[in-house]
Amino acid sequence: MRVLLANPETSRSFYDFAGxxxxEPYELECLQAHLKGKGIEAEIWDGQSDKDFRRTFTDYKPDCVYFCGRTRQENxxxxxxxxxxxxxxxxxxGKVVTVVGGIHAQNCPERFREDYIDYIVSTFDPSAVSDIIEGKAPEEIAGISWNDGGIWHVNGKVPYxxxxxxxxxxxxxxxxxAKYCYLELRPIAVIRTAFSCPYSCAFCYRNRLNCHRYTARDIEDVVNEIESIDCENIYIIDDDFLVNILRLERFIGLIKERNIHxxxxxFGRADFIAKYPHVIKKLAGIGFYYILTGLEYIENRRLNDTNKRxxxxxxxxxxxxxxxxxINMMGMFITDLDFTAHDFGNLYKWIRHFDLKHVAISIYTPEMCLENFEEYKDRLITQDPAEWDYLHVVAKPxxxxxxxxxxxxxxxLIRLFLRAKRQGVYDFMDYKAFIKSFLKNLFRFGG
Ligand code: SF4
Structure with a gap:
């Protein structure tokens, strides 16, 4: 069996953060390691670095294709x-077996019930994929759905x-x-040390993953893996890495002991950072460069509504x-659907006042897998999952x-970008191209 593990492109317009x-397609790389361990030949096609799926498909001649991705990659x-x-x-x-897994399939498996899809995997357990490939009876594989001549059967969700x-x-x-980067950190390798998140912010689906079960790796194993990666930049993609103070202290100790540079x-929550400044100092000492923090709002009433605690x-x-x-905090904010011109202006003033240099602004996007999605159904102005990228308005303001x-x-965005330009924050980017693209979007979407 030859398996093609595929991560489609996130967008075919320039309205994304490509470049x-x-x-790196870390989830597929772990799956590839698992399949190879089982003696199954597997190759990765990453739509971010190679745009031509069909050529790869034709050249590789797979017996099975496995896709993963987020909502915006559904199409x-x-x-x-x-x-x-x-x-x-x-x-x-012979027939090519089609399997869909990943975060979006785990949260919304029913969206993939199509004639041309054979299996949907709703678990992080890579054995579900190897069992499918090895021809195990689907009734015996936990955490999957399968297409039985147009009738879908579901075998539950299982934590891993x-x-x-x-x-x-x-x-x-x-x-x-060289293609993989986080802003000026290039190349950057990805590592995951935990699944899911122990918090329950109302707007977020990450805590729902893995059947709401937070599970973390032994930190010594994490450090061993980091030590083995030949790359000077490491992106820890846990939904929240700053969870357990003892685990974090052990991590810091091991990185120092082994002289890892x-x-x-x-990602880390603001309450942890504020509570443990001495740990943040130590993290800075071992090379923590960016902490991505969901600040979300500049008003307590909005924060209270999110259960952000x-x-x-x-x-x-x-x-x-x-x-x-x-340490560079990347402050992540949400613009709510009840925002007025005043709210947008206030957000800019707040960011400038506190001299926050790195900012990401998401438009509030009701998640398809959350209970409150029903409340927004009548207000949706698009059904296109490609617009679930937090850069589009999907529900009526x-x-x-x-x-x-x-x-x-x-x-x-333009004001923030010009400010960042004055401060030299994004000097590694082509400012002109971005300003042009912002202006284009301004006229394309609104004005
Ligand atoms: S917003 Fe962050 S802290 Fe809250 S549930 Fe999501 S991942 Fe966890």
Missing amino acids: IIDD FIKEYCEYSSNPVSWTKS DITEMPWADRTNFYRYG RKFVC NNVNTNVRALRTCQENG EKLSVRRYYFHYHIL
Whole structure:
């Protein structure tokens, strides 16, 4: 059996972060390691670094294709599955089995119930995929759905213990390493040390993953893997790496003991940063360069509504802690659907006042897998999953027309970008191309 593990492109327009933030397909690399361990030949096709799926499909001649991706990749996953399942595309005499897994399939498996898809995997357990490939009876494989002549059967969802996951096979990373980056950190290798998140913020689906079960790797194993990666930048993609103080202290100790020198990027909550400034100082000392923090809002009433268990004062203390220790906080904000022009302006003023240099602004996007999605169903202005990228307005704003909302959103982005340019924050990028693209979007979406 030859298996093609595929991660489709995230967008076919330039309305994304391609070339600015590009992760290696870590999930597929772990799956590849698992399959190779079982004696199954597997290759990776990463749509971020190679745009031609059909050529790879024809050259590689797979017996099975496995796709993973997020909501915004749904259309591409379906397009490639349909292509792969069409006998005209087959390069061998037998049928090509189509399997869809990954985060979006785990959260919304029903969206992939199509004639041309054979299996949907709703678990992080890579054995589900190897069992399918090895021809095990689907009734005996936990965490999957399968297509039985147009009738879909479901075999539940099962949590997975991340300590069972093999280290990623980095063949793909070393081949395309230079393409993978987080802003100016290039190349950057990805590592995951935990699945899911122990918190329960109302707007977020990450805590739902792995059947709501937070599971973390032994930190010594994590450090062993980091030590083995030939790359000076490491992106820890846990939804929240700053969870367990003892585990973190052990991590710091091991990195120091082994004299490992890397620049690190991780996600971390503001309340942890504010509570443990001495740990943040130590993290800075071992090379933590960016901490990506969901600040979300600049008003307590909005924060309270999200069940973030945080407040503006804590956000400010966290930001100050990072600034004092020379760590770049990437402050992530949400523009709510009830935002007015005033709210967009206030957000800019807040960011400028506290001298936050790195900022990411997401438009509030109701997640398809959350209970509150029903509340937004009547307000949706698009059904296209490609727009679930946090850069599009997908539900009708409350106080502004869609065009005016986009107008203020893009004005905010342009102001932030020009400010960043003055401060030299993004000097590694082609400023002109970005400003042109912002202006284009301003006229395309609103104005
Ligand atoms: S927003 Fe962050 S802390 Fe909250 S549930 Fe999601 S991943 Fe966890």
